[in-house]
Amino acid sequence: MLNKIWPIFIILSFSYAICSGNLEKLNSSIFDSTSDAINLSINLLGTMCLWNGIMQIANETSFVEKLTKLLSPIIKLLCPEMKKNKQIQKEISMNMIANILGLGNAATPLGLKAMKSMQKENPKKDTLTDSMLVFIVLNTASIQIIPTTVIAIRHSMGSTNPTQIVFPVWIATICAAIARYNSIQVIDKI
Amino acid sequence: MSIINFVSNLAMPLTILIIIIYGVIEKNKVFDTFLEGAKEGLGIVISILPTLIGLFVAIGALRSSGILDIIIHFITPLLNVCHFPSEIMPLAMLRPISGSGSIAVATDIMKRYGVDSNIGMIASTIMGSTETTLYTIAIYTSCVKIKKTRFVLLAALVADIVGMIVSVGICRIMS
Numbered sequence: 001m002l003n004k005i006w007p008i009f010i011i012l013s014f015s016y017a018i019c020s021g022n023l024e025k026l027n028s029s030i031f032d033s034t035s036d037a038i039n040l041s042i043n044l045l046g047t048m049c050l051w052n053g054i055m056q057i058a059n060e061t062s063f064v065e066k067l068t069k070l071l072s073p074i075i076k077l078l079c080p081e082m083k084k085n086k087q088i089q090k091e092i093s094m095n096m097i098a099n100i101l102g103l104g105n106a107a108t109p110l111g112l113k114a115m116k117s118m119q120k121e122n123p124k125k126d127t128l129t130d131s132m133l134v135f136i137v138l139n140t141a142s143i144q145i146i147p148t149t150v151i152a153i154r155h156s157m158g159s160t161n162p163t164q165i166v167f168p169v170w171i172a173t174i175c176a177a178i179a180r181y182n183s184i185q186v187i188d189k190i
Numbered sequence: 191m192s193i194i195n196f197v198s199n200l201a202m203p204l205t206i207l208i209i210i211i212y213g214v215i216e217k218n219k220v221f222d223t224f225l226e227g228a229k230e231g232l233g234i235v236i237s238i239l240p241t242l243i244g245l246f247v248a249i250g251a252l253r254s255s256g257i258l259d260i261i262i263h264f265i266t267p268l269l270n271v272c273h274f275p276s277e278i279m280p281l282a283m284l285r286p287i288s289g290s291g292s293i294a295v296a297t298d299i300m301k302r303y304g305v306d307s308n309i310g311m312i313a314s315t316i317m318g319s320t321e322t323t324l325y326t327i328a329i330y331t332s333c334v335k336i337k338k339t340r341f342v343l344l345a346a347l348v349a350d351i352v353g354m355i356v357s358v359g360i361c362r363i364m365s
Contacts, residue, residue: 041235045231048235055227057227060218061212140349145205147318158305164198164306166202167195173318173353179353183348
């Protein structure tokens with residue numbers, strides 16, 4: 001995707017800047033942008049290391065497993081086809097817990113494993129089942145409890161209160177998650 | 191509003207506290223485990239750095255050349271109908287497509303309009319409440335080699351739009 005978008009951005013803006021004579025601004029923005037990227041990365045570095053370390057602790061305790069159990073009634077509601085299959089239910093809820101805790105690196109492999117297990121039960125191998133559909137759409141929601149990356153970005157931009165956005169993010173996430181589930185039901189009927 | 195602020199500020203320390211207490215109770219070597227995970231975090235940031243540099247340059251150029259203002263100028267009337275701030279539009283468009291691209295755009299917006307301004311808050315909320323939808327769908331369907339994805343993309347994008355509109359709404363209420 002970026003292989004197409006990136007050159008379009010560059011070609012479009014560079015040629016426009018040359019035509020409109022906006023070259024001084026463009027030149028300084030090129031250098032500013034590279035140092036902005038470095039500054040942001042340095043700021044992200046601290047938060048990402050801290051958060052990954054904390055989540056590694058969560059991963060090695062029974063904390064994750066306990067949360068997984070809490071989630072199982074919701075999974076049964078969302079993916080009724082999987083009611084009988086305990087293993088798939090567990091894989092789905094582990095993926096969701098990893099997402100909630102912001103363990104992006106752990107969430108994706110767990111999610112792919114769940115997809116493979118669901119594919120085994122799939123009668124039509126080239127088409128998504130209802131459960132797979134719900135599962136993928138939920139994974140496109142950012143159900144992270146602490147939006148660490150945004151907090152780090154806000155901090156690096158000199159915000160007076162970087163964590164101020166946590167509550168608004170929760171509300172937006174919950175509304176989007178409900179919209180996700182409902183849009184599946186509505187579009188399915190159409 | 192002070193309660194919302196309190197909950198927002200409490201979330202991170204409380205999560206860390208619970209996890210560490212859990213680790214101590216279960217007699218985990220908490221600090222060693224922490225170091226292991228933190229090293230991994232180092233790798234993540236280093237791996238996205240080249241992407242960020244490339245995208246920051248492209249987005250900085252879009253902004254400084256003046257072409258972004260022209261694009262915004264054209265779509266503003268349309269956005270005014272649904273009360274969506276046009277300053278956010280570049281982020282809303284790039285967010286489902288590229289994770290690091292949207293980080294670059296969001297940072298650009300916060301820098302330009304102020305991180306604690308209403309626009310900055312909306313950009314932060316959108317970043318925190320949405321995912322890289324297209325990428326997620328691509329890896330989840332390709333890993334099981336499914337071609338007929340039915341309406342998964344449509345449903346996810348509809349929900350993304352809802353999330354973004356709610357983000358705008360809640361930030362307006364809070365400010």
